Amino acid sequence: MLQKWRGQNQHVAQPLDHEKMIKELRVAIGPLTGHASKFCTDACLRRYLEARSWNLEKAKKMLEDTLEWRSNYKPHEIRWEQVEEEGKTGKVSRANFVDRFGRPVLIMRPGKQNTKTGEGNVRHLVYLIENAILNLPEGQEQMSWLIDFTGYSMNATNIQPKTARDIINVTQSHYPERLAIIVLYNPPKIFQALFKVISYFIDPKTYLKIKFVYPNDKESIEIMKSYFDTDNLPREFGGKANFNLNYDHEEFSKLMVEDDIKKAKFWESDNNDTNGHSETTS
Template structure:
C-alpha cells in the first residue's frame, strides 16, 4: 500500500485560470515584448551578469565569460573600465524572437511568459529583465546543439558524455499522479575529477532540455530526487550545485515542483548551511527531506518507485539504450525539413498577428483565436520534432513519442 498524499495542483496565475487583472498584465507584457522584438525599445544587449560561462567558440561569448561569475561579477571583470567605446550590441530583438520560438516548442506561448511573470510576482519590469536574460543565456549556452546532436556526437565533443548516461548518474523516470516527471540524481556516482567540468555542465543542461520533452500537456513542473545514499564529501560538486540553483531560479523558473533530498547523511547538513542561503526563498520552500524510503513514499507513490533501492512496487531497473545508426535520418531530409520549418514559421506569424490584434485593446479578456493557433503549433511541433531534434534516450524507451508522454510501470504486489 502506498502512503502517498497527493498534493492539490496549483491554479493561481496559470493558463486557463487567469483573472481579468492577470490577463491584462499578460497583455501588457506582450506589448513590451513586441517593442523589443521590433527594435522599438532599447534593452541590455549584453550576456546575463550572473552567467558563469565556459570556453566559448565565439569572441562575444568569450567576452561574456571574462565579465561574469556565477553569482555576480568576478574579479576578472573589474579591469574592463579602460575601453573607450562601448562594445557592439551582442544581441538583437530579432535574434531573441527566434530564440523565443525555439524555446516555446510544443507549449502555448503564454504558458512560457507566465512562468517568468509569476516568478517575479507580477512585476513586469523584473519579469521582462529575467525573461530577456533567459533568452540570451540560451544563445550563449548553445542549447541548440544539445537537442540537435546525437549522443555519439555529444560524446565526441564532450568526453565521457555517454558515460554519464551509462552509469545512471542522472535520468528522468516516471511521473506522479499530477503528471510531474521525476528526475533522479544519484550523487554517490558522481566524482568531480572523473570527467571534464564542461561535460557534467552540458549533461545537466541536456537533462533539463530532455525534461521539456516528457512534460505532457497541462503539466508545468518536475520533481527532482537527490539521492544522497552513501554520499560523501568526495561526491560534492559546487559547480553543479550552482548550475542547479541558477537553472531553476533564473532560466527555467516555475519549473521545480518539489526537490526531494533523500537519505542525507550527517556530513550533508554542514553543506546545507552553505547551500540554503544561496536559494531564493520560493525555491528553498520546495525542498523536502526524506530520511528513509517510508518517508519517500509519502512524497511519491510507491507504485511509481523502483523495487530496487527505493522499496517501491515498480519492477524496473535503469538501463541506457544506445542510439541506432539510422534513428536521426529525418534530420538529413533537408527538403522535408525546410517544408516543415516553413509551415512552422507560418503558424508563428499567425500567432503573432493574432496577439498583436489582441493587445491593441488591453481589456483583460482571453483570445480563443490565439488558443486555437497554439493548439496548431503543438500539433505541428510533433511532426517537426524528428527533423530538428536528435532522438534521445526517452524516445528510445518509448516514453516520448509523437507528442505523447507515456510512462509504464510494472507494478508487483
C-alpha cells in the same frame, strides 16, 4: 465616524489580470524571431511573471536574461553524443515512472558522480532538463527531481560547491516554475554542511520545494505518498513497485537519440505556426 473612516481609507487589493499582464510582457519584450519567438509562448511568459510575483519589470529582465543565455548557450541544440560521457554511470537520468500528477521524474545519484568538470555536469543536466520538458504531457509544465544519496560521500569525485551553485543558478534563472518538488532521499549527515553552503543561493520559493526524506520515517513516508503513487514507485524509494531501476546506459542512450530527433524536428518546424502562443514547450 469609525465606519466612515474605514470606508475612506481601507485599501482593498484588486486581483491582478494575469492575461493582461502576459500581453503587456509580450509587448514589453518586443518583436521576436526564430528560436526566441517559439520559446516565448504564453505559458512561458506566465511562468516568468509567476517567478517574479507578477512584477512586469522584473519578469521582463529575467526573460531577457534567459533569451540572451539561450542564444549563447543553445541548450536546445545539445545532443546526447555531446554529453553521453557524463551520463555513463547514470548519475542523472529520466525515470521510467512519473509522479502522482503525471509529471516526469529526473533521478539524480550524486554517489555515481564520474567527472570533475563543472561545465560538463551543468551541460549534461541542462540537456536532461530540456529532454524532460520535451516529454511533458499535455497541460503539464513541471517535473520532479528525486535525488538519491545512496553511495554518496564527500570525496573529490562528487559535485563541488561551485558546480552546485552553477546548477542552482541555471535552473532558477532560466527554468522558472519548472520544478514541482525536489526530494533529497536519505542524505547523509555529511551532506548537511554542503547544503548549508548552497542554500544561501537558493530562491525562497525553490527552497520550499525541497523535501528531506528518510527511509522508515513516518513523516517522510507521508511526503512520498503525497507526491508519488506508491504502487508505481520502486521499492528502493519506499514504494511497492518491483521493477528494476538499474541504469542501462545502452538502452537510455537509444531513448535519448530518438528524443534528439524529435527535439530537432520541433525546433526546426515553422515558427510562424506558433505566433508565440503554443503551450507545448517552454
